[in-house]
Amino acid sequence: MNSRVRLAYIFGLVFLILSSGLRLALAFRSWRPLGGELLMVLKAMSCGLIMDLVTLSYVGIPYLVLLVLAPQRLYSSKRFTPFLHIGSLGSLYLLIFTLVAEWFFFEEFGARFNFIAVDYLIYTQEVLTNIWESYPLTPILLGILLFSVALWLPLRRQIKLSQSFSDPLRRRALLSLPWILAACLFSQVADLNWTQISQNMYANEIASNGIYSFFSAFKANEIDYGTFYPTLPEERVWTRLRKALSEPGVQFISSDPWDLRRTVSPIGASLEKRLNVVLIVVESLSGEFLGTLGSKKPLTPRLDEIADQALLFTNFYATGTRTDRGLEAITLSVPPTPGRSLLKRPGNEDLFSLGQIFRQKGYQVEFIYGGYGYFDNMNHFFSHNGFHVVDRGDFSSEEVTFSNAWGVCDEDIYRKAISRIRLSSQKGIPFFGLILTTSNHRPYTYPEGRVKIPPGKGRAGAVLYTDWAIGNFFQEARKEPWFE
Template sequence: MVVGISFLTRISLLIKSSSSVDFSFLNLAGLFLIGFFYDLVNAAYVCIPIVLYLWLVPIRIYGKAWHRFVLYGLFSVLTFLLLFNAVSEYFFWDEFNTRFNFIAVDYLVYTTEVIGNIQQSYPIGWIVLAISVISLLFVYSLKNKIKGSNIDQTLFWQRTKFVGLYTVLVAMIFFFVTNKQHRFSDNAYVNELAGNGLYELFAAYRNNELDYDQFYKRIDSKEAFALVHQLLKTSDAEFVDSNTEGINRKISNVGEEKKLNVVLISVESFSADFMASFGNQQGITPFLDSLAQRSLLFTNLYATGTRTVRGLEALSLCVPPTPGQSIVRRPHNEELFSLGKVFNEKGYESKYIYGGYGYFDNMSYFFGNNGYSVVDRSAIADEDIDYENVWGVADENLFELATREMDKSSAEKPVFAHIMTTSNHRPYTYPEGRIDIPSHTNRQGAVKYTDYSIDKFIKESSKKPWFNNTLFVIVADHCASSAGKTELPVNKYHIPMLIYAPSHIAPGRMERLMSQIDIGPTMLGLLNFSYTSKFYGYDMFKLESGRERAFISTYQSLGYIKGDKLIVLSPQLKVESFAVYGKEQVKAKPDQNTINEAIAWYQTASYSFAHGLMN
């Protein structure tokens, strides 16, 4: 039964992804043969509760007539859970184009938001009813076999021998089977289909933090830091740390500092290709398209990851992504060198403003312990909310909150406000009547509603006394989708950024390759700030041509983009090189210099966090 449900799940996901799967003979053979192996591995784990029960229940109870109803109940519950898992995996694949992974583990932690999101996105009642009926019908078809097992008289010592062998088998699987062994193909969809969703969930839970030194390719530590020092040296930077493992630099800008307010809007799941500036013809960002003509538009910017917490990490700490969990979610993430602290040292008040409850994804704790005051959903009165879903209030209500915070604080000192939106997220719901796409229709509607909300915010802000002294920075936390035929499809990390300050920033286009971790230093450079930095990011206006690079990642794979090259570092000391041609990526001859650069950035960033050098 366990293997059969897993097989049918694989077939359904294969059909759903048929346009993206490479249907070669080797891929199909590997997909089903390796998949069958992982289905058996998963079955070995799933059957543990049943095996333990059958081992421990005494014969005098097992042989009772009423006991078969206990077995009916056990098999019904097991069947329901397996079918529910299969349906859940189908919807998870629809959202992320992968089996259960690190994201699913996170979702199990935040059950209130996730269950609420599922209830608002899908007809959960009908789904549960259908699964329940199917489960009961299945168990009814097996009732004679279950009833017949009641006459089994296997003694305890005989059962113990069987359980002993079973325990050895499970132990061998635990120690020798990993979720890396099904990644045999160059097609990422094939690799995902060859896995087993429930097993992947278990594996992700076991590996939610990855030690760089243990799992990734390294170079000598002194060589790595020396190389990073060389890569970080720019015309405006002077190293001031005698510690060879430190990256403290004095950033010097000539002239008067501009103590402008800074409003940084990180937009949930906002891919560059949503905007007309990047070729979109759906007209779903009319305001941002018009604002782009009046702003400094960054056209070659890449997000560091695929989750909000990874984007928040890049925007606040300006460090490359480290393997495993985002620093926002890790222990010992207090008192880090952050963008908020730099602004505070310049006499600003730094705020993190969020439309949901800040406990989600550890946001309140992280920002509250790293130089920001946190303002979240709890600061909004119920009567001031036009609409909310499980993720938070509608974006227009979030911006109304942000306006009040700016009004309150900017009269006394300059403000740095980091605003995180939520509306562009499944179930894609928002107040009716704002745009021409009904709520709960699709992502395009959610994107257009967020665009509407930003339009309303900028127009309201223009009436405020602080508007002419404010730098508005609009950027994405990550893209709407990171799925592609390769493990790290570069185009799925492409995000837009607009810097709008009509009294201070001339409209234009910045077309150089840029990482999300460069946004903070670039903003500080535009304000002409001098400060001591521990950031790994560049001020793009001070960086010599040819030194551009970007970082992209999943929780396991670490990508380094330089020119038309992509280096991917993965667990088991794996290093791959690709040539990038637009949306296409092909295996390329390794360039050791670029590989060493990639290793040095990631190795030193991981070391710095682990050893307190980011504090």
């Protein structure tokens, strides 16, 4: 093809090779979750190549337009040569950077770029700081640069050669036509559902393309529940709900089958116990870490001790992979909602929530968080649903002994909580606090000397510190008159 347009197809081939290389690497990394099935990997690679072609047909359009429409005098001039080389090297760097970012994202979430990646773009400061603290960015970025240069060097000849072609605009347009037609066709028929090749989530994610899935998530801000989820007739659902909610002590306000409002009377007690209530929410502390639930690793000795003396629920399951999903479920008692969580949706004010219930009972109701509450829209949600928000901005410098990208360490949060409960107790007001901790989160850093695993060495150390901080909180709280 004696035309400068060939350059687009050459770089397109590089895109396909690198994207397939990442997919193959992800497949080997996920060999065990894939069940060691070679056929599954081949299906993912084949489907993934199609998704790469779809993505390439879109992202390559600007470069193709430049090659087709740039006037010959400008394109072949010496002053345009540096622009071509810098643009080509920059494009290679951006592509490789994206692929490397996908690798780390997959390592963390077991998925291609999705709504999590979209959400993280909103909170640039926290996310970038977290990335800087979690990964050796300097050698990674330098490695990407060296690899980009290594790919660019053999392509210099093709760039120079493209400047020597003087084919007319009509021919360049004709040679670009297959690309344009492919992009038009894919825009009408391509769908992320093409990647649903099996019941194995890892295979489906590997078959996808991260760039495509990112923009798909960005576009699909809301999804239609009826389209993506099987449903039952509404009357049947409401009838079943009323039956499921019927139990001793429950009296429905009306006989309307669509009305679930009810009064609940305590059984076996004549008076309410106006106890202080503290609800601690810890990110990613799943049952696999807890010795009392079968873990062989000694990471939660204090929680195990507390579990032996307490009421332990052993049949709870996560409502999602994001903290806002857990907060949504705990605060509102709702199952996972399609699309975004209610914390980040418009119209999420004055919902029937834990905060509203405790406030109606005369409690001091607070959401205590060691980071900045604008993250995930937490400040707005909690402040409009019965909670007084205490976040990073309410900590004085004397109250902070350690912090990272996500906020102050757990022990600082608990000290703050104790001081808030003490203040409420001195006023004779019962206290309800929802505490969200931050230490059990990458980069897994915490104060030195608290546990035997040094900070920043991985999740095991963060779990151990989380456990220590909870145990220390109980120890300090027991000294307070309001504890009993």
